Amino acid sequence: MTEPVIRVLVADDHAIVRTGIRHVLETEPGFAVVGEASTGTEALALALALKPDVAVLDISMPGVSGLHAAAELRRRLPETRVLILSMHDNTEYVLESLRAGVHGYLLKDSAAAELGQAIRAVCRGESFFSPPVARHLGAVVRGEIGGGRAGTLAQLTMREQQVLVGVAEGRTNKEIAQELGISHRTVESHRESLMRKLDVYTVAGLTKVALEAGLIR
Numbered sequence: 613m614t615e616p617v618i619r620v621l622v623a624d625d626h627a628i629v630r631t632g633i634r635h636v637l638e639t640e641p642g643f644a645v646v647g648e649a650s651t652g653t654e655a656l657a658l659a660l661a662l663k664p665d666v667a668v669l670d671i672s673m674p675g676v677s678g679l680h681a682a683a684e685l686r687r688r689l690p691e692t693r694v695l696i697l698s699m700h701d702n703t704e705y706v707l708e709s710l711r712a713g714v715h716g717y718l719l720k721d722s723a724a725a726e727l728g729q730a731i732r733a734v735c736r737g738e739s740f741f742s743p744p745v746a747r748h749l750g751a752v753v754r755g756e757i758g759g760g761r762a763g764t765l766a767q768l769t770m771r772e773q774q775v776l777v778g779v780a781e782g783r784t785n786k787e788i789a790q791e792l793g794i795s796h797r798t799v800e801s802h803r804e805s806l807m808r809k810l811d812v813y814t815v816a817g818l819t820k821v822a823l824e825a826g827l828i829r
Contacts, residue, residue, distance in 0.1 A: 615642060617642055617643065617644045618642060618643050618644070618665045618666060618731060618732065618735050619644050619646045619662070619664045619665045619666075620637060620643055620644065620645050620646065620664055620665065620666050620667075620668060620731060621645075621646060621647045621648075621649070621655065621658055621659055621662060621664040621666070621667045621668065621692075622634065622645055622647070622648050622649070622668050623648070623649040623650070623651075623652070623654070623655035623658075623667065623668065623669045623670060623673065623678065623681070624650070624669075624670040624673070624697070625650050625651065625670065625672070625673045625674055626670075627650070629670070629720070630648045630650075633645070633668065633697070633727065634648070636724045636727050636728070637727070637728065637731075640728050642728075642732075643728065643731065646662050646664055647659075647662050647664065650673070650674075651673050651674050651675050651676065652669075652673045652674075652675055652676030652677055652678055652680060652681035653675050653676045653681075655667065655669060655673075655676075655678075655681050655685075656676065656681050656684055656685065656688075659685055659689055659692060660688065660689065663689060663691070663692065664692055665692065665693065665735050666692065666693045666694075666695055666731050666734055666735050667682075667685055667692055667693070667694050667695070668695050668697050668727075668731070669681055669682055669694060669695070669696055669697065669714075670696075670697060670698060671696060671698045671700065671705060671709070671826075672698075672700075672826075672827070672828065675791060677773075677774065677777070678696060678698075679705075679708050679709060679712050679770070679773075680712075680770055680774070682694045682696065682709065682712040682713065682714050683711075683712040683713060683770070686712065686713035686714075693715045693716075693734040693735055693737075694712075694713065694714045694715055694716075694734075695714065695715060695716040695717075695718060695730055695731060695734050695740070696709050696714050696716065696717045696718065697718050697719075697720060697727070698717070698718075698719065698720060698826075699719065699720045699721070700826035701719055701742070701744045701745055702824075702825055702826035704825045704826070705825065705826045705827075706741075706745050706749060710749075715734040715738075715739055715740070716730050716733065716734045716739055716740035716741060717740075717741050717742065717745045718730045718740065718741075718742050718745075719742040719744060719745065722742050726742070767809050768806055768809060768810075769802075771792070771794075771802055772802050772805060772806040772809070773806075773827065774788075774792055775788055775792075775799055775802040775803055775806060776806050776818060776821070776822055776827065777822060777827050777828055778791065778792075778799075779803065779815060779818050779819075779822075780815075780818055780819040780821075780822035780823070780827065780828050781828055785799045785800055785803065786799075806818075
């Protein structure tokens, strides 16, 4: 009996990446790319309209991050499975993805065949992690990784992480406020809070933290 076609939504801020993913999936039987998005906000809107079987999300996208989009998808579309496709194998990103409720985490340098395997696996209700990501998770479980900056970043709220990214990318508090749809004073409050939690009080220091955590390219 022929298996049903897996309907896939692809979200990445690089058009060439989306084209590549579409090409990989459309050369294999059993997949249909039903939508493409270049931002987290667009991905959420399309997912709610299309209700795909699997959403393949990048983490670093303009505005709403892939992590925030993943968390919203899990809350609002629990039947849609979420697969992160990222260039980052940073431990904190992997842990934050799991906290957001994703079902798999695939690195962009994986073989093309792995993408189809990963999508099929998460669609079946299984988990799928690239080998380097799985090693990170194993180290966390064994207690070899857990403290330090990764543990501190885990204390930040999603909004604080968004403000951190904005600061690290050189935007002013006013620009961050406009992008996130919150007040200038609220951004200042989040900024002060995240600096206390990270014990970092300079833009250069915050940028370094964001880079090391893979929050920005």
